Amino acid sequence: MAQQWPAAEIAQRILDGFDVYREHFRQITEGARERFEQALWQEAQQASAARINLYEEQVGAVVERLQQHFGDELCEVSQWPLVKSAYIALIDLRDDDELAETWYNSIFCGLFSHDLISDGCMFIHTTRPSPHSRQRAVQTRSYRPVGGLSGMLEAIVEDYRFSVAFEDLPRDLKRLEAQLRESLPDWVCKDPALCIELFSSVLYRNKGAYLVGRIFTRDEQWPLVIPLLHREGQGIQIDALITDEAEVSIIFSFTRSYFMVRVDIPADFIGFLRRILPGKHIAELYTSIGFYKHGKSEFYRALIDHLAGSDDRFIMAPGVRGMVMSVFTLPGFNTVFKIIKDRFSPVKSVDRATVIQKYRLVKSVDRVGRMADTQEFADFRFPKAKFDPECLAELLEVAPSTVVLEGDTVLIRHCWTERRMTPLNLYVESASEAQVREALDDYGLAIKQLAAANIFPGDMLLKNFGVTRHGRVVFYDYDEICFLTEVNFRHIPPPRYPEDELASEPWYSVSPMDVFPEEFPPFLFADIRQRRLFSQLHGELYDADYWKGLQQAIRDGKVIDVFPYRRRGDPAA
Secondary structure, three states: OOOOOOHHHHHHHHHHHHHHHHHHHHHHHHHHHHHHHOOOHHHHHHHHHHHHHHHHHHHHHHHHHHHHHHHHHHHOHHHHHHHHHHHHHHHOOOOOHHHHHHHHHHHHHHHOOHHHOOOOOOOOOOOOOOOOOOOOOOOEEEEOOOOHHHHHHHHHHHHOOOOOOEOOHHHHHHHHHHHHHHHOOHHHHHOOOOEEEEEOOOEEEOOEEEEEEEEEOOOOEEEEEEEEEEEOOOEEEEOOOEOOHHHHHHHOOOOOOOOEOOOOOHHHHHHHHHHHOOOOOHHHHHHHOOOHHHHHHHHHHHHHHHHHOOOOOEEEOOOOOOOOEEEEEEOOEEEEEEEEOOOOOOOOOOOHHHHHHHHHHHHHOOOOOOEOOOEEEEEEEEEHHHEOHHHHHHHHHHOOOOEEEEOOEEEEEEEEEEEOOEEHHHHHHHOOHHHHHHHHHHHHHHHHHHHHOOEEOOOOOHHHEEEOOOOOEEEOOOOOOEEHHHOEEOOOOOOOOHHHHHOOOOOOOOOOOEEOHHHHHHHHOOOHHHHHHHHHHHHHHHOHHHHHHHHHHHHOOOOOOOOOOOOOOOOOO
């Protein structure tokens, strides 16, 4: 039976489907250069969403073809170790073998219940060598200060030219050299061993292009990112030179859309990024360049390794309990796990299906650095001993259809994971006056930038925003988000009679999508000092006309500039 069962053919068909997916992925990605050169910003956003959706579309197509061709034979799960073995032989010499493993897992999960997941049938743990022992083609370019720093920078620009001319290249090179000297110790700029190493492909995202690499000497190294902008009608500008590790980390943040970059050997590029950003987890780096499914695989492997190697137990996450979601975490693992409650607070009008739809929406929109990326999981199984008793009791009480106790195992039927942050309401309670001011200013900027990207948070309470380790304010509660253009912003009509203002009910009609920004101050801030401070910093958010102006800009097709780094003045000035 085992010899006749078509394991090798099934493995080949799975890999053939992966090749189709990779080719479509490559085509969308390589179109990024043309979109940048032609300033096709709306097309760039559409391409980003299409590439995210591509994975599930292609997995679904392969699963359907396998079912049609093999029928009931496919369901003999006991034979799937043979498929896995045949598949390993097929991918051993590939340069994207780790991605091919994740693809296989996706196909298996599309065919079988999660109850049947095992390392014998699929790749719970990777079989790939780490690091790869075989020789690889060089994916970087190196530059030394032959002819001084200016000559080195000129050589870089020459190698990374576009079909569109620079607006003022001498000006940009002069500023670039000044920023390089300012960013590094003086002795480094004079060191003959100084070298700049850049990844050979340009990274594209939104309206920017990025050269990414490192600066190093014999003894030290710094990360390096050089962002370029294309201002329509003016040409390309070199916008900055960034060597600060924290700033470079933010550029690759979990709050950003995924880069478009040609990567022939993904593992090698991730290894390169890890050398310059040692604080980033491998899962986050894979996700940042569009391989979010493999990022999910790496996250899961890190989670099970952490649970196996520590005494950490799940606890309820700090902060105000949610009306829709219940949130728990592992103290030693920088992630929160979010599940949908069986019953919502009466003030919430959404249902379970709507919540799921809104959380999935976040994956495909431009997060402009202000919304946390999420990963969706089904059928997590954890040992009961890994849960704090109070945490498990609460989860079983509020979400019995999602959290199920099976003997000594806890089954989580459906959840999302997000990076753990400090809730903004808790942050300002213990922050200094200066920190409160900075946090509330960034909170207002977060709301404005989300709005300009056509996202209205809905519930803008401080408890629904978090503060990252870099001090940025990020939105993370998505059950009420919608597109800004769907909202009807209104001024409160003047009262008809003096008694109107004393009435318990409004004297005007209110539709479901009506929003009255004048009502925001007491809703957002119980603390009168914070309320006054926010009015000084971002008082325009209380004006319906401000929101209507943003809506009109979006309808006019404008794509805003939101920079993932600090800019030192406007280069056009």
